[in-house]
Amino acid sequence: MDLTGFFDAFGEPGTSALGGLAIGIAFGIFAQRSRFCLRAAVIEFARGSIGIKVAVWIIAFSAAVFLTQAMLQLDVIDVSEARQFAARGSLSGALIGGALFGIGMVLARGCASRLLVLSATGNLRALLSGLIFAVAAEASIHGILSPLREKLAGLWTVGGRDSLDLLQSLGLDAEAGLVIGLLFVCGAVFFAVRAGLGLWGWLGAAGVGATVATGWWFTYQMSIQAFEPMTVKSMTFTGPSADTLMSVLTPPGSSVDFDIGLVPGVFIGAALAALAAREWTLQGFEGGRSMRRYIAGAVLMGFGGMLAGGCAVGAGVTGGSVFALTAWLTLTAMWAAAGLTDLIIDRLPKTSDTQVHAPQPF
Structure with a gap:
């Protein structure tokens, strides 16, 4: 595809x-219609079911x-x-950040992309949570939380393509990625039909996955x-959410890029x-x-997403699609922490006071 005409009309940025x-x-349309959400899939799976929510996530x-x-x-x-x-x-960032993000998305009743989608449908709870998520992300990369993020990220790091490519780390050829992808497709079809x-x-779910590939x-x-x-x-939505927020707060004329267009597009x-x-x-x-629950969850997601280098989409789907080691570690930590948080916060016996004031779902 020749982009020269677009460069002439709009400039490269x-x-x-x-x-x-x-x-x-496209992502916003597909995600809204399919109800795509990692948090919903994890909770459904953690409660002993592989139904529609899990099927949607696996297809995507x-x-x-x-x-x-x-x-x-194909060298495209x-x-x-x-x-x-x-x-x-950062392996420590992937594990700790992924766990914090998983806890946060259960508390906030939605992952970062889901909050953005719900905000666009008139959900003010999601809108507030999403704004706090963006503020926490900005504070984690440039603000008061940045030193803590850097300290945690530096605990365990690895370098080099051989170390960061999961396929190479496992001694697999590059072609194995396509085979694994095909196996995932077969599994997704099976669970979707059964559900x-x-x-x-x-x-919608297939469209969500296609937008990730299209982004690459x-x-x-x-x-x-x-x-x-x-x-x-x-x-991905952690960094872009922070960038979009700052572009709104700064004087007109600030630079634009792919991320600045992404967040408004989803909305x-x-x-x-x-x-x-x-x-x-x-x-x-x-x-x-x-x-209070939603606010705490949004803060944990903002910090955790920046520490891990991606949100449920950025690490879980985008990074996973290229078999980045840190992305797969992040995704594993998100699933484990979210399932455990759901068990402790929402499923264990509660006091009568807690039951009276139980938070409403999105």
Whole structure:
């Protein structure tokens, strides 16, 4: 795809932001219609069921892995310079950050991408949680929480593509990624059929995975056609949420890029999907106790996502699709911590006072 015409019309940064906007809109539509959410999938699985929520997540994940690996095998993209492989990776950050993010998404009743999607459908609880998530992420990368993040990230690091590539670490050939992706697709089809997944569940979940692969493709095209250096990346929401927040708070004229277009795009896509399906409705908090829970969860997700180098989508799906070691460790930690948090916070016997003030679901 020749992007020269877009460069002439919008400039290289503008083209990058426009691509992020378009991919974000598609992601927002697909995620809203399929109810894609890692937190929902983990809780369903932790409570002994592999139903629609798990099926949706597995379809999205398997589609992202298979399509990305297929493009790698066909030399359509090259992710060797992506941040998952181009710098030292923090294993401690992946494990601790992933665990904190998993705890946070259970407390906040949604992962980062889900909060953004729900915000666009009129959910004020998700909107507030999402804003606090973005503030915590910014504080973790540039603010008061940055020293703690750097200290935890530096506890255990590894460097070099051989160490950061999960396939190479396991002694597998690059072609094994495509085979594993195909196996995930087969498993996803099996669980989706068994769960009786509806049409939008299939299309939306597969679309979510396809947008991740498309993000890799678009940013790679930018990197080889733009005059200025461009980073090869795909979908993630921790850093972009912080960047988008800061772009709103800073004077006009600040630089734009793929991430700045991504977050508004997801919001627009989810809002359009909700309006089309007549699902847009205002929702708020019911009591201070639940509000404290959501705020605590959002802070943990913001800090944990920055420490781990990605959110449930950024590490769990985007990083997982290229078999980045840190991403798979993060995803494992998210699943384990979220399942344990659900057990302790929401499933163990509660006092009568806690039951009276139990937080409402999104």
